Every structure is written in structure tokens, then in C-alpha cells.
Amino acid sequence: MIKRWLAQYASPFALGDMGIMGMNQRNISYISRYNPRNLYPLVDNKLETKRIALNAGVTVPDLIGVIEFQHQVTGLLQLVKDWPGFCIKPAKGSGGKGIVVIVSHDGQHFIKPSGKPETIVDLERHVSNILAGLFSLGGKPDVALIEALINFDDVFDGFSYEGVPDTRVIVFKGFPVMAMMRLSTQASDGKANLHQGAVGVGLDINSGKAIRAVQHNLPIRFHPDTGRDLLELVVPNWEQILSLSASCYEMSGLGYIGTDMVLDKFKGPMLLELNARPGLAIQTANGAGLVPRLRTVEKLGRKATFSPEDRVSFARREFAAEVQQSMKTDPPMPEPS
CATH class of the missing domain: 3.30.470.20 (ATP-grasp fold, B domain)
Known part of the structure; x- marks a missing residue:
């Protein structure tokens, strides 16, 4: 039809x-x-x-931290350890590319909305890809934002x-x-x-x-x-x-x-x-x-x-x-x- x-x-x-x-x-x-x-x-x-x-006085999600350089990647766990959930996104990404959402974790297993677990090594690798520009407009080097989750x-x-x-x-x-x-x-x-x-x-x-x-x-x-x-x-x-x-x-x-x-x-x-x-x-x-x-x-x-x-x-x-x-x-x- x-x-x-x-x-x-x-x-x-x-x-x-x-x-x-x-x-x-x-x-x-x-x-x-x-x-x-x-x-x-x-x-x-x-x-x-x-x-x-x-x-301008417009409310935005809380920023947990920013990773700008490769030597900072190993500090990701320290950044997020006290946050029950968080979102990793490229600063210059578009169309939702490069965004990883973690809804819960115990410091070792990081659970995505689909229920699939990720390790801290997986997340660090993803952040490294963001820094390399894998998800950015024009493929230029980027920085990774770590944001708090929205309260649904x-x-x-x-x-x-x-x-x-x-x-x-x-x-x-x-x-x-x-x-x-x-x-x-x-x-x-x-x-x-x-x-x-x-x-x-x-x-x-x-x-x-x-x-x-x-x-x-x-x-x-x-x-x-x-x-x-x-x-x-x-x-x-x-x-x-x-x-x-x-x-x-x-x-x-x-x-x-x-x-x-x-x-x-x-x-x-x-x-x-x-x-x-x-x-x-x-x-x-x-x-x-x-x-x-x-x-x-x-x-x-x-x-x-x-x-x-x-x-x-x-x-x-x-x-x-x-x-x-x-x-x-x-x-x-x-x-x-």
C-alpha cells in the first residue's frame, strides 16, 4: 500500500x-x-x-569532564567512577556518531542501554578514536566530552x-x-x-x-x-x-x-x-x-x-x-x- x-x-x-x-x-x-x-x-x-x-541562561546537561589529549585517556575511570551513568560524545561529532551511553556500571562492567556490557578498555579505545577524529566533521582531531545522563x-x-x-x-x-x-x-x-x-x-x-x-x-x-x-x-x-x-x-x-x-x-x-x-x-x-x-x-x-x-x-x-x-x-x- x-x-x-x-x-x-x-x-x-x-x-x-x-x-x-x-x-x-x-x-x-x-x-x-x-x-x-x-x-x-x-x-x-x-x-x-x-x-x-x-x-544565555539556558540549562544544559552537567559536564563531568573533557579529555583533550591521549595521555588523559587512562584517567577516564577516575572521571566517571562516582557517576552511576554517563555519556561519552565527540565535541565535533554529527548525526549521533560516536556517542556512547552508559546507564550503569560497577567500575568493571559498563552497561549500555541495550544491555550490552563494555569494559573500561573498550571505552578508552572509543575515546582514543574520538581524539583521532574518527567521528568528527571532516575527520579533524577532536576532544571527548563526558556528560551526566538526563534524568528520564x-x-x-x-x-x-x-x-x-x-x-x-x-x-x-x-x-x-x-x-x-x-x-x-x-x-x-x-x-x-x-x-x-x-x-x-x-x-x-x-x-x-x-x-x-x-x-x-x-x-x-x-x-x-x-x-x-x-x-x-x-x-x-x-x-x-x-x-x-x-x-x-x-x-x-x-x-x-x-x-x-x-x-x-x-x-x-x-x-x-x-x-x-x-x-x-x-x-x-x-x-x-x-x-x-x-x-x-x-x-x-x-x-x-x-x-x-x-x-x-x-x-x-x-x-x-x-x-x-x-x-x-x-x-x-x-x-x-
């Missing part, structure tokens, strides 16, 4: 009519045009992102398998234009990475309620591991998440960005990272194209000035699910048979 739908409607012309943005259009018309190259280091380096976020909010029980779900919001000229939640699965090894098999749930920009869910670009209704009905998902603190995302425009100076937010049980919404080249799968998760929303914002003109609160109100009004549905002319994508 999906194949028939794709064959009938998903030609390049049909996708253009639906407002689906492709890679070339994203790169030329939005990233190159609205993201000054000199500001890329602020978001390409997660240490720099932490710095500007803290300066109980409101998301059953929606994610082991890992912490995050919310990606595309922000254009300070306006939150489209959002989705990424839910980890057993296939994605506890990481919210769609390319590795995580679930993407499109969210109503007005309410934070689920409107559609996909895995491997195909529509699904229930989480593949927990069986939870994904359309029951509602993200709490939604207005605060949108406001934080919108404020990242002033914080970074970048006009077209992806903001990745998580909800901590004790600290509330916090910023994981910013992305100056956000992927396009968010359109599949929402069953909608980005282009019409981006053009709506562009029509406001360069001289118009809005506060973050004004931009959030505008987005919630203009891009609400019911408003977007009333404007649709394309047939709905069917559920898998």
Missing part, C-alpha cells in the same frame, strides 16, 4: 507541490543564505554550544526504549516552524537517531501533541519495542520548549537551525545541542513540507522585529496542526497494511 502511494504521489513534481524541501534547496536557499560561516564553530563544537547556552521524565514511560527522547525544533529567523520527538528503540541502541532506527514523531507546533509517527521513513502507530500508542504522546512544558528554541536564534546568530531539547525530571527543559545543518526527516515525521512555513516567515520581511514570545505566538497560530490540515490538498499517507 505504501509503495502504491509513493508511486502515485511521490514524484519530484508532487513532492514540490507538497512543499517538501530537498537537500540542495536546504543548502543553497536556507543554510548558505541565513547561516554566516563564521558562526558555525558555536554549534559545530558542543563545548562552545555549552558556553553560549550557559551565558516519567511522563515518557513506554514511549522510548531505554534512551532519553529528545525534541527537535527547526527554528527559522527565530520562529519555531516544525517539531518532532525522536524516540530510541532497541535497534537504535538507546540513541535517538532516526538513521539508526529510532522513531520520529511529528508534533503539533501549537500543542506539542503527536500527529504522526514513522520508523525508517514508514508510518507506524505503536512503538516497536514497548507497544505504546505513539499518538498518545503529548510533550509537557511545550511553550517553554518553544521559547527556549526560539531564543537560540539570538544566542547563536544563526537563521536556520535545529535545536535539540530534552525534558529532565528535575531541571525541566534543557538544550542538548544546536545543528546548523538540520536533517530533512522531520518532514516525513510530520507528513508535511517545510517550504510553505519557511516562506510564510520570509514574507514578514527583514525589517519586522519580533520578541521570542511574539515569534512563538505567531508560529503556534500559523503552523498549528488544524490550520495546516485545512490547507492540505494532497491525499493522506495510508497506514501500512
Whole structure:
């Protein structure tokens, strides 16, 4: 049934009519045009992102430590020994590459979300690979960040398998234009990475309620591991998440960005990272194209000035699910048979 739908409607012309943005259009018309190259280091380096976020009063995960040089690698155990769980990530990584999540350990056995154990030697080898640039943009030498785990909010029980779900919001000229939640699965090894098999749930920009869910670009209704009905998902603190995302425009100076937010049980919404080249799968998760929303914002003109609160109100009004549905002319994508 999906194949028939794709064959009938998903030609390049049909996708253009639906407002689906492709890679070339994203790169030329939005990233190159609205993201000054000199500001890329602020978001390409997660240490720099932490710095500007803290300066702007935005909550971020606790930093346990940084390993910059090979001779520091053997100190990894000393860094993490008092932390029940932690995350190792490259400062300049992208697309979730190089991230290792440890949910528990006894100093000898380090358990990943999948239940697979790692040794300290395994983790030290991984950190060495990070320093060598194996996961960094352009393969350049990197540094390893060791961060505390997010305290998983109980409101998301059953929606994610082991890992912490995050919310990606595309922000254009300070306006939150489209959002989705990424839910980890057993296939994605506890990481919210769609390319590795995580679930993407499109969210109503007005309410934070689920409107559609996909895995491997195909529509699904229930989480593949927990069986939870994904359309029951509602993200709490939604207005605060949108406001934080919108404020990242002033914080970074970048006009077209992806903001990745998580909800901590004790600290509330916090910023994981910013992305100056956000992927396009968010359109599949929402069953909608980005282009019409981006053009709506562009029509406001360069001289118009809005506060973050004004931009959030505008987005919630203009891009609400019911408003977007009333404007649709394309047939709905069917559920898998």
C-alpha cells in the first residue's frame, strides 16, 4: 500500500507541490543564505554550544569532564567512577556518531542501554578514536566530552526504549516552524537517531501533541519495542520548549537551525545541542513540507522585529496542526497494511 502511494504521489513534481524541501534547496536557499560561516564553530563544537547556552541562561546537561589529549585517556575511570551513568560524545561529532551511553556500571562492567556490557578498555579505545577524529566533521582531531545522563521524565514511560527522547525544533529567523520527538528503540541502541532506527514523531507546533509517527521513513502507530500508542504522546512544558528554541536564534546568530531539547525530571527543559545543518526527516515525521512555513516567515520581511514570545505566538497560530490540515490538498499517507 505504501509503495502504491509513493508511486502515485511521490514524484519530484508532487513532492514540490507538497512543499517538501530537498537537500540542495536546504543548502543553497536556507543554510548558505541565513547561516554566516563564521558562526558555525558555536554549534559545530558542543563545548562552545555549552558556553553560549550557559551565558544565555539556558540549562544544559552537567559536564563531568573533557579529555583533550591521549595521555588523559587512562584517567577516564577516575572521571566517571562516582557517576552511576554517563555519556561519552565527540565535541565535533554529527548525526549521533560516536556517542556512547552508559546507564550503569560497577567500575568493571559498563552497561549500555541495550544491555550490552563494555569494559573500561573498550571505552578508552572509543575515546582514543574520538581524539583521532574518527567521528568528527571532516575527520579533524577532536576532544571527548563526558556528560551526566538526563534524568528520564516519567511522563515518557513506554514511549522510548531505554534512551532519553529528545525534541527537535527547526527554528527559522527565530520562529519555531516544525517539531518532532525522536524516540530510541532497541535497534537504535538507546540513541535517538532516526538513521539508526529510532522513531520520529511529528508534533503539533501549537500543542506539542503527536500527529504522526514513522520508523525508517514508514508510518507506524505503536512503538516497536514497548507497544505504546505513539499518538498518545503529548510533550509537557511545550511553550517553554518553544521559547527556549526560539531564543537560540539570538544566542547563536544563526537563521536556520535545529535545536535539540530534552525534558529532565528535575531541571525541566534543557538544550542538548544546536545543528546548523538540520536533517530533512522531520518532514516525513510530520507528513508535511517545510517550504510553505519557511516562506510564510520570509514574507514578514527583514525589517519586522519580533520578541521570542511574539515569534512563538505567531508560529503556534500559523503552523498549528488544524490550520495546516485545512490547507492540505494532497491525499493522506495510508497506514501500512
